[in-house]
Amino acid sequence: SSMAVNGQDLFVTDTNLFGPMENGSITEINASTGRLVRVISGAGFLDPSSVVLRGQELFVFNSAGHQSSITEVNASTGTEMRVISGTEYQFDGPGTMAIYGTNLFATDTWGNTLTEINVSTGLLIKVFATPQYPFDSPQSVVVVDSRAFVTNSADDSVTEFPVT
Helix, strand or coil, rough: CCCCEEEEEEEEEEEECCHHHHHEEEEEEECCCCCEEEEEEEECCCCEEEEEEECCHHEEEHCCHHEEEEEEEEEECCEEEEEEECCCCCCCCCCCCCCCCEEEEECCCCCEEEEEECCCCCCEEEEEEECCCHHHHHHEEEEEEEEEEEEECCCEEEEEEECC
């Protein structure tokens, strides 16, 4: 599971490990009261593994095997806005995501990549990949002051490099 917070709203991924992958959902909880606000489902989720927010844009990383994608959802209404997918993104085994300015960064654990996407258009900016970037099953990513920090789960290291 993964979580993201927007004000009093807490969004949590809910993966259905034993049923059809289409049953994945996002549970929205009021962080102050702990009460259920709603369950967002049927928005193109395929085994959601990670979630990140930018204003009212909720990005969900779907880990449906080699058909991985990112679904953008309006956090206020729960409606699907777009699905980001295709071979050019090199999504294979999703890790986590981070937003820096107008760009979304998504790690791919199986493919040893970090994909940078323009959040306004959904278009690919760049794929950072081995061997130029020494990833070893990249898991988490944060971007600070135009520098990406990526944790590598296979060798317990952090890869640091400049980004746009």
